[in-house]
Amino acid sequence: MNALLVYPILIPFATAIVALFFGKNPRVQRGLHLAGAVALLAAAIRLLVAVGRAGIQATQIGNWPAPFGITLVADLLSAIMVVLAGLMGLAVAVYSLFCIDARREAFGYYPLLQILLMGVCGAFLTGDLFNLYVWFEVLLIASFVLVALGGERPQLEGAIKYVTLNLMSSALFLAAVGILYGVAGTLNLADLARQLSLPDRPGLVPALAMLFLVAFGIKAAVFPLFFWLPASYHTPPLAVSAIFAGLLTKVGVYALIRVFTLLFVQQPGFTHQLILLIAGLTMITGVLGAAAQHEIRRILSFHIISQIGYMIMGLALFTPLALAGTVFYLIHHIIVKTNLFLVAGAVHHLRGSYELKQLGGLYRAAPGLAILFLIPALSLAGVPPLSGFWAKFVLVKAGLQSQEYLIVFTALAVSLLTVFSMMKIWAAAFWQEEEPVQAGQAASTAGDRSYRGLLIPVTALAVLTVMIGLLAEPVFALAERAAGQLLNPAEYIETVLGAD
């Protein structure tokens, strides 16, 4: 058994369990939480290194041979995603120390966050569709509680929509898994890939592809299934919003990538063209929704949607370059999006409001924060030399190579609109001179300790964004290798099932 694959699941689990024993003692909980996040990141990086060196890693839990037992498998995409999950877990862990109130801590905020990370890592590492369903449920239940924790009215209203739509998608996913089992007689991804590529494959497969597209599409918040996201993501505390924005929808995107590169590749003219259409519409509706909003968190929520469109676009084009672009975009987006939400939290900490109308003059009050906002905001919009530029550049280049000019045009136009709405936040919250008409209680000054604490993860992530932008070459090489593994599933199948 390969323990490297088990650690990213076991570490958050163990942390959560131990932290639950110290429910009355927030200080111990915080320490454990931080230690767990660091350990998870370390384990994730070790896994990535192992996968990078030795190729795809797989292990059979309980030592049952492959199609019968539970398989954990990590190719480069999985490993990258686990590292990102660890990174976001750590960033949000540090951030939470300074902004989560005592009541939420007492009701198990930290263990829940760890369970959420466990679910996310499990979903990335599993090699079996039913297990994917189970991990989805694990992370969903943790996220349900995190959304509702605190019990404020907007939170509960948002939680109802979030819970309903996600349960609905789980029911669809389960139905799809069941039908797939009835059709193919297996749920192991590698085995399925082999079965579905046989010439006499059953006729239900396109219908199944659509079921999976809807089920994962709801989770990934693609057009037209995204309405739960702007209704719920801005309601919980910012640390929670940030990790949701960074990771949860991306689990849906990851599942889409996995399923539509490994299982349903028989009729790309049908499935992938549909995904391309969805990608374009997702970008447009997301960014237009963002342009219509005047509250930082809502603008950012809508931007998650439009960015999902870019990732799906790479998947839809289905060329090596496009998939590399998708992987690069995932790396870039998870970091940047989490960071933007964290900055919004710091803004709220200073001014007690998220409404653009009630903000202003932040550049004078906190120039450091202004710069820290500008870095991820420009990166999101795709300004060189930040990470977003390269991600978009690769995708646009792939689109031009595939001669899908419409989607390229859409992507570029949406980038411009992204700049517009980022500048809207910049102009209203930071640049505009006048002080606000004392809207919220001015929560604190720029000098106090917890504010500086909030800036630690923000700064770290901003530095990371710049680094990815400047060192785009090695990151892109990694993404390209991940894309290569996705497009040639032979190694994946062989690693899981054994060479025969």
Added chain:
Amino acid sequence: METVLAVVIGGLYAAGLYLMLRRSLVKLILGLAILGHAANLLVFTVGRLTPGRPPIVLPGALTPDKPFADPLPQALILTAIVIGFGVQAFALVLLKRAYQTVGSDDLDEMKATDT
């Protein structure tokens, strides 16, 4: 038997979706529960119904006697039922808290966060 179950599953899906389209929060959660059960039954049915033959490997044999019932869909459903119960328990608590906070179980009253 498959035909009967197919009709039942269709009815459950229809009932679940109908309930979810109502404005009442209670009906929404009942709808979710029924939808979950419909999915479970669907998994059960497409796993092929083979009554009366347990999948037991006789001494000396390598595979069970054919035809035998496939145990895997039932294992899957068992897991899904447990997960479904957990989630429904949470949904009920959420319902109660939302009802207490908003003072109504009408979903049209809960659109403050919609955009």
